[in-house]
Amino acid sequence: MGSLVGVLFFVGGAVLWAFFAFQPEYANKKQLRAFNWSVIGALAMIILAWAANMAVLLSPEQLQKFRTPFLLIGSLGIESIFLAVMFVLRNFWIFKPPKRPGGFL
Numbered sequence: 001m002g003s004l005v006g007v008l009f010f011v012g013g014a015v016l017w018a019f020f021a022f023q024p025e026y027a028n029k030k031q032l033r034a035f036n037w038s039v040i041g042a043l044a045m046i047i048l049a050w051a052a053n054m055a056v057l058l059s060p061e062q063l064q065k066f067r068t069p070f071l072l073i074g075s076l077g078i079e080s081i082f083l084a085v086m087f088v089l090r091n092f093w094i095f096k097p098p099k100r101p102g103g104f105l
Contacts, residue, residue, distance in 0.1 A: 004073060005076070011080050012079045012080045013086070016079070019039075019086070022029070022087070022091070023036075023091075035094065043082050046068070047078055050071070051075070054067055058070065
């Protein structure tokens, strides 16, 4: 499980970096900042709900040893998928690029 946590930690860091590094240049900066931090806030609430769920489901003594790995794997997986989806939605749908005259899009 340690190697999976390491890979997910690397992937989660890369997705987080990409989310903040590749922002639409044509978007209003205040709206973009508000959207980005709203996404981070929603992500934090989802991960806290996951942590609470793991604390309740894995509370018996036989399952205590699985709590930390499942918490880390689930949190990093949720973070990677959620930020990747919001990255695509933000860059190509919510803050849609302007149409180029005579261009493909």
